[in-house]
Amino acid sequence: MYKVGVIFGGESVEHEISIITAVQAMNYIDSNKYEVVPIYISKDRRFYTGDILRDMATYKNLDDIHNKAKEVTLTKKNNEFVLLNKNSLFNSIVNTIDIAFPIVHGKGVEDGSLAGYLDTLDIPYVGPSILGAAVGQDKVIQKQILKSEGIPVTDFVWFYDYEYENNSKDIIKKVETLKYPVIIKPACLGSSVGIKVVNNKEELEVAINDAINYDEKVIAEKVVNNLLELDCAVLDYKDKLETSTIGEMLTKNDFLTFEDKYLTPGSKNKTKNNSTGFIIPAKIDKEIEEKVYDISLRAFKALNLSGVTRFDFLVDKENKNVYINEPNTIPGSLAFFFFTPKGKDYTSLLNELIENTIQNYKNKKKKITNFDSNVLSTFDGSNGNKTKLKAQ
Numbered sequence: 001m002y003k004v005g006v007i008f009g010g011e012s013v014e015h016e017i018s019i020i021t022a023v024q025a026m027n028y029i030d031s032n033k034y035e036v037v038p039i040y041i042s043k044d045r046r047f048y049t050g051d052i053l054r055d056m057a058t059y060k061n062l063d064d065i066h067n068k069a070k071e072v073t074l075t076k077k078n079n080e081f082v083l084l085n086k087n088s089l090f091n092s093i094v095n096t097i098d099i100a101f102p103i104v105h106g107k108g109v110e111d112g113s114l115a116g117y118l119d120t121l122d123i124p125y126v127g128p129s130i131l132g133a134a135v136g137q138d139k140v141i142q143k144q145i146l147k148s149e150g151i152p153v154t155d156f157v158w159f160y161d162y163e164y165e166n167n168s169k170d171i172i173k174k175v176e177t178l179k180y181p182v183i184i185k186p187a188c189l190g191s192s193v194g195i196k197v198v199n200n201k202e203e204l205e206v207a208i209n210d211a212i213n214y215d216e217k218v219i220a221e222k223v224v225n226n227l228l229e230l231d232c233a234v235l236d237y238k239d240k241l242e243t244s245t246i247g248e249m250l251t252k253n254d255f256l257t258f259e260d261k262y263l264t265p266g267s268k269n270k271t272k273n274n275s276t277g278f279i280i281p282a283k284i285d286k287e288i289e290e291k292v293y294d295i296s297l298r299a300f301k302a303l304n305l306s307g308v309t310r311f312d313f314l315v316d317k318e319n320k321n322v323y324i325n326e327p328n329t330i331p332g333s334l335a336f337f338f339f340t341p342k343g344k345d346y347t348s349l350l351n352e353l354i355e356n357t358i359q360n361y362k363n364k365k366k367k368i369t370n371f372d373s374n375v376l377s378t379f380d381g382s383n384g385n386k387t388k389l390k391a392q
Contacts (some may be wrong), residue, residue, distance in 0.1 A: 004034045004095030004354060005074075005081075007114065009041040012106030013193050013214065019059050022103040023330050026054050028336075028346040034354060037097050039074065039083070040065065041109065047072050049083050049094055070094050076121045077299055099357055100125035103330060106190050107215070110330050111137035124361035126353050127307035128329045135303050137185045138328035139219050142303060146324060149302045151295055154314065154323045155222040158187065161212040168205075175204060181223040184208055186215035197223060224323060228315040230282055232292050233335035234300040236309045237352045238359070243293050244338035248282035249312075280341060287313060291322040299324055306360070307353055310335040 006029075008022030009015055018256075018392050019040075038053035043064065050069035052058050058068060072083040084091040100123045104110045112134035118125045128136060134361065135142050140158045147153055157174050164171045175182060184207035194214040196207035211218045229251070233244035241391050284292075289321040296311050310331035315324045328335075334353075338345040 002034050002098045003037050004099050004101050007039045007041045008103045010109035011043050012108050014105035017249050018105045022123045022158040029350050030347050035050040037095050082125050102127055114319045125182045126357045128305050132304040136327045137188050152242050152323050158219040161216050175220040183221045184211050185219050186211045187217035187219045188215050220365050224314040224316050226317040227315045232296045233310040233338045234296050236306045237356050241297055245341040246282045246292055247278040250277050295324050
């Protein structure tokens with residue numbers, strides 16, 4: 001039986017959302033196939049483990065978790081992936097894992113930081129690689145890639161915080177070329193944190209100043225008229241890409257806010273009655289449906305993604321133009337409720353994600369990663385200069 005280390009939390013504005021997604025997933029992982037090992041990363045970047053971390057009640061007081069769980073270090077020892085007791089004089093082993101399952105959201109974890117750490121230790125892990133995770137988190141880079149692939153995105157401009165601080169007038173002029181209304185976003189955050197729709201210069205200045213509190217890079221996008229917001233997830237399984245049912249996002253605001261997503265009762269439900277949430281399946285015509293499915297598959301490949309990704313779409317209902325908004329490379333609830341109408345329950349989705357990780361890791365180990373020759377043998381040990389090779 002494989003031990004699956006579910007990693008969650010982290011120093012991110014989406015810390016609590018990661019906890020919700022992870023605890024939910026841990027309760028649905030097939031216990032007949034896998035043993036779950038919780039690995040929680042606190043807001044000060046400390047790693048903890050223990051069965052108590054599977055209980056949502058544990059997180060009512062985040063400052064008290066160090067008294068309830070064991071602080072550990074995740075490393076490789078004697079060809080095993082181990083959790084060492086950080087407070088033990090002899091670094092005793094608390095537990096081991098075979099596979100890592102990152103269920104993290106936001107900057108500092110989902111952006112490739114955690115994937116890089118796991119790659120360094122050579123731990124097989126579910127979800128996007130360093131490249132896919134990094135691109136998926138940066139709204140500027142991803143739009144540049146998508147645009148280069150001919151995948152439709154809304155008009156946008158971007159800038160760094162220091163550029164705005166040094167020359168705000170030029171930046172404002174640059175943004176205003178998009179024509180109001182525009183939407184301002186921190187480039188590398190998720191869950192709609194720091195996002196504002198603005199209709200004039202005064203609102204623009206306020207929104208930019210708010211966005212740079214969260215990120216060094218800011219993106220401004222043209223607002224889509226006659227807006228219809230859709231979602232579609234893509235699952236990578238056995239070298240095939242599978243699309244989910246398309247869902248329509250409902251909101252009483254200009255865009256789906258953090259409060260809509262997480263603080264409104266029923267916001268996670270599949271419902272036609274709430275002012276927020278989703279209609280699944282979305283009531284859309286065939287033309288829009290085909291565009292969403294086509295763009296989802298193309299974007300998944302273009303952005304080097306793997307695992308399961310949920311794509312957000314912006315649709316102009318009048319002219320039926322479909323724009324990809326952004327990917328969610330480790331989506332909330334792992335987007336399971338988009339696959340349910342197609343007959344795939346949450347446990348089946350999790351099984352497929354883990355199975356795919358095992359197979360991909362085996363394939364990866366077949367690749368050549370080093371050469372038998374030692375190039376250092378041609379260098380002089382005393383000064384680092386390359387020695388002259390004798391003619392053959």
